[in-house]
Amino acid sequence: MSNLRFALPSTGALFDGTNNLLADCGLGIRRANSRRYTADIPALPGVDVLFQRQSDITIEIDGGSADIGVVGLDRYYESRLERGDTVLLHDGLGFGESKLVIAVPDSWLDVTSMTDLAEIALEFRAKGRDLRIATKYERLVKRFLNQNDVNYVSMIHVSGGLEAAPVMGYADIVADITATGTTLRENGLRILVDGIVIQSQSVIVGNGRALANDPEKLGLARQILEKIEASLRAGKYQRVTGDIQGETEDEVARQIMTKSELSGLDGPTISSVHTRKKNNWYTVQVLVRKTDLSAAVSHFRDMGGIGIAANDVQYVYRDRCEAYDRLVENLKPFSESGE
């Protein structure tokens, strides 16, 4: 039996987000202690969880030493081998939202846009040196700078705390990940108005070759994707129930369905309430988007509804798992090549 090696970020926002997401999906991780870099998922035997540095995960999956993993989209684009073995399995897990931005010292009052930066780079050049930019994302940043005519640059690779680089003097500007911009501001840095390199959030990637050629691994990956997709979708919905009086079941259904966005994914579920008196009460149950909740409650009330209640749902499955369908599509090149 070949286990599915599932690489997860060992620290930071993505670590917390992944732990919470998997717990919400009923796929909680069991780890002997926080120093151990391996763990398992009791609800899904056959999955080996490997905690890795986020910056290594894509490379490990590309190289085949892990099968699937959670990474930031920015990290994936920064490190993946183009047309290599790694494919995107899920394009947005809803946490780790951030952007990679170009920021300059706040005191550079004359620099607000990439055009200004291009001029500054030329000025530096005229003085015989390159504009130095500190970043962990050399590949994405260099391309972005070149696209914006900022050509004379030296990339300074820094692995942590690069906000301090301009103060400490080993770089002139930075390109860094930020969620709110607070850390950059507190360090006297300002984001250029058109300096957004990439918008990112957490995604799942996998080794297409490994999954295409191992049905057991593919099966395990499918179960993880199904649970995550259903759980993420469930987060957007609530189940509303209420008792409504009506002539017939069809009549109640007709009234409910006058508002299509409040009639559930496929239509309301209606069942008779069996009372000793007149038997024309019906319990109506619909799934509505959270944003439509108060409208749904009003709609129930307008119909004379009582006992109205709303609950969270844990999973919402559609007829197909979109992420899995996409995965199967993405795996075609790997199985057809016969390699």
Add this chain to the structure above:
Amino acid sequence: MTFQYEPVRRLPNMQDTGPNELAARDAAKIKLRGVFGLRGYDRAETPILEQTELYIRKSGGGLSSRLYDFSEPGGFDVSLRPEFTSAILRHAADNGDIDGPVRLMYDGPVFRYADFGDEDGDKTRQFTQLGAELIGLPAASADGEIIAMALEGLEALGIDGARIVVGHVGVVLAALTEFNLSERAKLFLISNIADLKNGQIDEVTEKAAALGFITDVKIDDAQAAADRERLASTIEQVIAEGIGVQLGRNTGSRTPEEIIARLTRKMSQADNPDDFKRALEMLSQLARVNGAASDALAAGRNVLQEAGISSDLIGNLDEILSAALVEGVPGDRISIDFGMARGIAYYTGVLFDIYEDAGASETLGGGGRYDGLTRALGYNRDVPALGFALNLDVVIASLGDTPVSVDDLTLVSPTESGSVNAAIENARELRASGKRAAVNFQNSGSLSSNKQTDGQGT
């Protein structure tokens, strides 16, 4: 235990070229060199590897973000060449020919990276260019010569109906100059011409507002007020206390003097938002003018007149078209597109793209005039020059499966010749008489074979 290596795959969007394609490419090169040679063009070759600087001096982001650049063992930052023009111009200058007129042609591989999501993402990243440069002649007739020669070359290859779409950066730049805009504003407008051509004036307006060219549209008032306040107080402090301490905790690697100097310069060059908007509207109109030459010229003149600009600006384009007609280019094969955009920013005058026919979407090649490039490359004056290049891979693909004749190969069989040595001798005789011949050594041990020779096409 033995380790089984995986085959090393080709890089994405890189291709091998087999005998048939190579034969077709060689044949095309020979024909084109012949046609251009008749017009006095001589061949030159430059290195595939150059200092990256050669290509980023004035190429603009469209090309510099597509460079294959890296550090070479000697410590230089280098790139595989993405185009020939800069190097050919340097070659002419280094040979004292910079004032021309010089006529040079070249061919070879060029390399341009493109992400799969990008506009050219599906194209081969290495392809073969064949082109020519005419250095030292400003006249419109030089432009006519280059346009005509590009079409002559294609005709020699059997592409009779090729169309040329002509634009003119010089006209656009001259028109923008009438609005009293800063270089920065002009550059912004030129670099957004493709979007304006597609009618996306709202998107471009929004972008211009974000960059501060237009101040009354979609601006965050609080932010703007805060910025103004901060600016005013900073300048006050600077004036009151002398330049230095108040700019913030740190100005990094730039001195406060540098920042203030550039800020002052920027503020004094700030564009009048009304002028900018009028220029944007004019350009958005002009960028959408295209079609048959005479109609488009008239429409272009109209746009300029309505914007209150002299329509004489279009005169040079008119002269170029006349020069091409004199050179024998049929008028109906030329159309005009004022919104033509180019990823390479060094063009200053006429621009053109060549298509196989009216319906084709992929260009066979293109060119244009770049009078300021010599100075950008470090020489002490502007030299008028223009050129064009064909993408030979696309040109050959558009020729279809025209069979290229390669002589049959005779395989001499050792069994039939009596011995291996005799077979080698036979093959040598055949080659001496000009025939392609090789020994079929595989047959040397097999007496059952009774084939004498095996004519086999490649």
